[in-house]
Amino acid sequence: MIIKEISNLLDCTVLCCEEHLGSDVHTACGSDMMSDVLAYVKDQAVLLTGLLNPQVVRTAEMMDIICIVFVRGKIPDQTVIGLAEEKGIVILSTKARMYEACGILYESGLRGGANV
Amino acid sequence: MSIVQKYAISGDDFSRAGEASSAIKNKLKQMGFSPEVIRNVSIAAYEGEINAVIHANGGEITVTVEPEAISIVISDTGGGIPDIGLAMQEGYTTASDNIRALGFGAGMGLPNMKKYADEFDIQSEVGKGTVITMKIYAKR
Structure with a gap:
């Protein structure tokens, strides 16, 4: 699934790195x-979270996560967006709640990837 | 040939935690290590950096890069760990609710470091501080 599809499925606002919307995502975690x-x-992977601090972007950076979706309509501040921009990590924001957002993506074929 | 680099971990600003690990990651990328090796080093260093900020008001990371392995030493002069066996258990934490609200303090830091490192050692003395030494093999 490409990031653009995630954005469409969750009706997201793109907050940065629009140029990477065509990148492929294989797994997700919330x-x-x-x-x-x-x-x-x-x-x-794509990371879905309700946490808004810069450590979300740092975590994504260390894990090679290429997209972060902030759930429940949350918008991070400019420091967070600026850091993501610097690292080339796409930031999306959706009004959907965490459970809903994960469900929609899972149902559309994006699986978790980690062994249970 | 080995390259040694030291990074200070600032203890007073949680939002800046991770800057040292980010610098280490960029350096290893430039040197052409595999993505898996770089990721393992980055995660191990980042967890160590976060721990030093949360529990010890900062510290220092020393990275030694050699063709066959990358060593990370994270040292602090914080309060030390009274029971290392307990601290190594997944889910055990002494972090405050404040830290948990920031997304850390789930008791996964030390177990994660051990998991991503090929060699892991921890020495701690109450009242003096903690030194964590990790080695990740470069499977290039």
Whole structure:
């Protein structure tokens, strides 16, 4: 699935790195705990979160996560967006809640990727 | 040939935590290590950096890059860990609710470091500080 499809499925606002909307995403994870995100490596993943601080972008950077979706209509401040821009990480914002957003993507074929 | 680089971990600004790990990641990318090796080093260094900020008011990361392995030493002069066995258990944490609200303090930091490093050692003395030494093999 490409990031553009995620954006369409979740009716997102694109906050930065629009030029990467054509990039392929293979897996996804949804969490507000960054240490949990760091525990499982996923390949070319998207991260869904309700957490808004710069550490979300840092976590994505370390994990090679290529897109972050902020749920529940949350918009991060300019520091967070600027950092993502610098790292080439697409930032999306959706009005959907975490459970809903994950469900929509899962149903559309985007699986979790980590071994349970 | 080995390259040694030191980075200070600032303890007073949580929003800047990760800057050292980011610099390490960029350096390794320039040197042409594989994405998997770079990711393992980055995650291990980042978790260590976050821990030093949360628990020890900062510290220092020393990275030694050699063709066959990358070593990371994270040292601080914080309060130390009274029971290392307990601290290594997944889910055990002494972090405050404040830290958890920032997305960390789930008790996964040390277990994650051990998981991503090929070699892991932790030495700690109460009242003196903690030194974590990790080695990641470069499977190039």
